[in-house]
Amino acid sequence: MILHLKDTVSQQEADKLAESIQAFHVVSDGKSVVITGSGVKEVPAELHGKVDESWVFKNDMQLASREYRNETREVKIGNVTIGGNTKNTLLIGGPCSVESEDQIRESSELLVGLGLSTLRGGCYKPRTSPYSFQGMGLEGLKLLAKMREEFGLNVITEVRDATHVHEVIEHSDVIQIGAKAMYDQGILRACAKTQKPVLIKRGFGTTLQEFVQAAEFVLSGGNENVILCERGIRTFETGTRFTLDLCGVAWLKHYTNLPIILDPSHAMGYAYGIPDLARACVAMGIDGLLIEAHRNPLVAKSDASQQLTHVEFTELLKTLQPVANSVGYKMV
Numbered sequence: 001m002i003l004h005l006k007d008t009v010s011q012q013e014a015d016k017l018a019e020s021i022q023a024f025h026v027v028s029d030g031k032s033v034v035i036t037g038s039g040v041k042e043v044p045a046e047l048h049g050k051v052d053e054s055w056v057f058k059n060d061m062q063l064a065s066r067e068y069r070n071e072t073r074e075v076k077i078g079n080v081t082i083g084g085n086t087k088n089t090l091l092i093g094g095p096c097s098v099e100s101e102d103q104i105r106e107s108s109e110l111l112v113g114l115g116l117s118t119l120r121g122g123c124y125k126p127r128t129s130p131y132s133f134q135g136m137g138l139e140g141l142k143l144l145a146k147m148r149e150e151f152g153l154n155v156i157t158e159v160r161d162a163t164h165v166h167e168v169i170e171h172s173d174v175i176q177i178g179a180k181a182m183y184d185q186g187i188l189r190a191c192a193k194t195q196k197p198v199l200i201k202r203g204f205g206t207t208l209q210e211f212v213q214a215a216e217f218v219l220s221g222g223n224e225n226v227i228l229c230e231r232g233i234r235t236f237e238t239g240t241r242f243t244l245d246l247c248g249v250a251w252l253k254h255y256t257n258l259p260i261i262l263d264p265s266h267a268m269g270y271a272y273g274i275p276d277l278a279r280a281c282v283a284m285g286i287d288g289l290l291i292e293a294h295r296n297p298l299v300a301k302s303d304a305s306q307q308l309t310h311v312e313f314t315e316l317l318k319t320l321q322p323v324a325n326s327v328g329y330k331m332v
Helices: 011-020 101-113 138-151 162-171 185-192 208-220 246-255 264-268 271-283 310-326
Strands: 002-005 024-028 031-035 051-055 075-077 080-082 088-094 118-120 154-159 174-177 198-201 226-230 260-262 288-292
Touching: 011 024, 011 031, 024 208, 080 088, 088 101, 088 310, 101 118, 101 138, 101 310, 118 138, 138 154, 138 162, 154 162, 162 174, 162 185, 174 185, 185 208, 198 208, 208 226, 208 246, 226 246, 246 260, 246 271, 264 271, 264 288, 271 288, 271 310, 288 310
Parallel strands: 088 118, 088 288, 118 154, 154 174, 174 198, 198 226, 226 260, 260 288
Antiparallel strands: 002 031, 002 051, 024 031, 075 080
């Protein structure tokens, strides 16, 4: 249940009231908002006379629900805004992993040359094998921050676990919570305490409701800048790495108020299929794409098979703009 308290209730009083009923209290648009579990169906006695509006939900998808807030939330990433009425599709590009200063600089030069604003690169890699490249860690984060200063780019990078979440928050403009980390409450609660945008990737065995409830951890902690990312789920199919759930994306667009980004690179797992998938994603009228590109994928230290060359990435962008325009969006 979500309750908007009357303007006569001070924030201090709202804190005490929320604590008394074991609920969350956040401030949104200057208004005190109290959030209980979905099991509460009536205004608690402690809040009688203090509630302006209330919403009852059948499950714990609440702050992210269009039943509560029908319009898509706006999220600002540097000087670019997605969601709301912007009709922007943000193209985020860069390598799977930051491997060296020269490598990430070439990626930065590519993006700036194409008029794009946001650079991706993993520094803490949640690898399946302990013998695989684990990322450059803090050194990689510092390289991303250096690229931001040098090229004016926004940077997005992934948190692997709660031990370094504050390093990622400090050095990045968008905090990515990966598919393997979306259940880590240490990460989710830390991200709730910042106002930086948080991009949550759907776990490959995660239901849509579980996915959105991960976002609720961040929203209920006071950070409204949450983005959902579909990156493929595990099915019976073995010909591709995962299966990109466009049906799930349609569901998320209909039932949630959060911006949605798609990652066809991780879904497909092979570079040959990514352009077609990317165009299909953009045709759905989405808020962004994550596309992996490497100066030489053959020698990439992680996910080599799914990264586009810089030439392929450039050619893909040329084909995405007409698709975006056809559904009333523009690539940014």
